[in-house]
Amino acid sequence: MTETRRTSLFRRLRLRLAASIGVAAAVLVGLWLQVEEARAPRDPPEVAAGEPVDLGRVEITPLALTLAPPRREGEPERLLLRARLLNLTGESQVAVFGFPPHPPALAAGGVAWPEPEITLDRDGELLVQLHPRLAERVTLAWQVPPDWQPGPVSLTFHRQTFKLRDNLYGKASWLLFQPVARMSMVPEGAP
Amino acid sequence: MIRAGSIALVLAGAALLGAMMQTAPDYNSVVQPFPNAVAAGATGEARSFRARFTGLRLADRIAFRRYGRDLVRASDGVFLIAEIEAEAIGISQRLDAVWQGASGRRYALSRRAEDIPRGLESRWFQPGLGNHAVAVFELPEDEVAGGALVLTGSFTAVFDSALHLAPPALPERQPIIRFEP
Structure with missing residues (x-):
């Protein structure tokens, strides 16, 4: 093999190697950008009372957070979130906050509280269904833990992702939940 | 010549596959019952039942008794009360x-x-055995005219028909309708 031929082969190999590395890098960067886009934000944006939040099936507009006295003697105090709910889908929803249910999550001092009871303001009954285009006012009630000191609390809202054709059967499915908004405030009526 | 024939065969196969993919019904439409439109007042027949839309009432509120308690339900929309007559097959x-x-x-x-x-x-x-039943819906008033009552079997709707029953003439909206036992 002559010196010239060896140099030419080396140069061609080097060129092909550089092109392959470039293509691989472009594919990896593209994939990573897609992962970043799909990833839930670490800190969902802050919303204020009165701002609507899209939760997938419904839109919730938190209106006011208040500390209320116990319903009956001997029971703990309650934290009440008054809100407006609107069904955004084309059919009546029984799983208003998705399935499994993800109602707004309340936390105080980094400690999450158990799920709230949700009642329809119209008749005081539990919320069991929401029809399209019929907005309803509801109250979400949390029982206050005995060791809680009145102060700021945070509410995290989760949105469930809808896919018209999922990857398994190609059917319409409600999939993962992602935190989409956070609201921090001191409840009204707290001493 | 043989090469051109092979290419044409591959292209024809690809076109056929593409056409099949485009026209194949997706899962969402495959698992729906067959829609069957029924004119107002007529009796519709599915594989497992037949039914007729006999009456329609609209009300702002409804009242009924449940577990010994008198209940009144109000709505921002309207309560649509559909009366049907049906029998199983x-x-x-x-x-x-x-x-x-x-x-x-x-x-x-x-x-x-x-x-x-x-x-x-x-x-x-x-x-x-013909039997009468009442179906109550809560909806915005502008969804009533032009709508239809869709009846399906509760258990095997997929391989059966869904009867789309056209409503009879729209009645006046009443302030309250009471359901007596």
Whole structure:
């Protein structure tokens, strides 16, 4: 093999190697950008009372957070979130906050509280269904833990992702939940 | 010549596959019952039941008695009360109803009116025995005109028909309708 031929082969190999590395890098960067886009934000944006939040099936507009006295003697105090709910889908929803249910999550001092009871303001009954285009006012009630000191609390809202054709059967499915908004405030009526 | 023939064969196969992929029904439409439009007042027949839309009433509020308590339900929209007559074919069964509004949105039976007398959700239909039932929906008023009552069997709707029953003439809206046992 002559010196010239060896140099030419080396140069061609080097060129092909550089092109392959470039293509691989472009594919990896593209994939990573897609992962970043799909990833839930670490800190969902802050919303204020009165701002609507899209939760997938419904839109919730938190209106006011208040500390209320116990319903009956001997029971703990309650934290009440008054809100407006609107069904955004084309059919009546029984799983208003998705399935499994993800109602707004309340936390105080980094400690999450158990799920709230949700009642329809119209008749005081539990919320069991929401029809399209019929907005309803509801109250979400949390029982206050005995060791809680009145102060700021945070509410995290989760949105469930809808896919018209999922990857398994190609059917319409409600999939993962992602935190989409956070609201921090001191409840009204707290001493 | 042979090469050109092979290329043409591959292209024809690709075109055929593409056409099949484009026209194959997706999962969402495959698992739906067959829609069967029924004119107002006529009796519609599915594989497992037949039914007729006998009456329609609209009300701002409804009142009924449940577990010994008198209840009144109000709405920002309107309560639509559909009266039907139905019988099963072959085997006893229950029926499910949805109101498909003028916009195409689907309103399920109102769970705020559960356990009303003669309520559809608690009714069984027997073969050869006509039975009456009432279905209550809660919906915006502009979804009533141009809508249809969609009736399906409760258990095997996929391989059966969904009867799209056109409503009779629209009545006046009443302030309150009471359901007596």
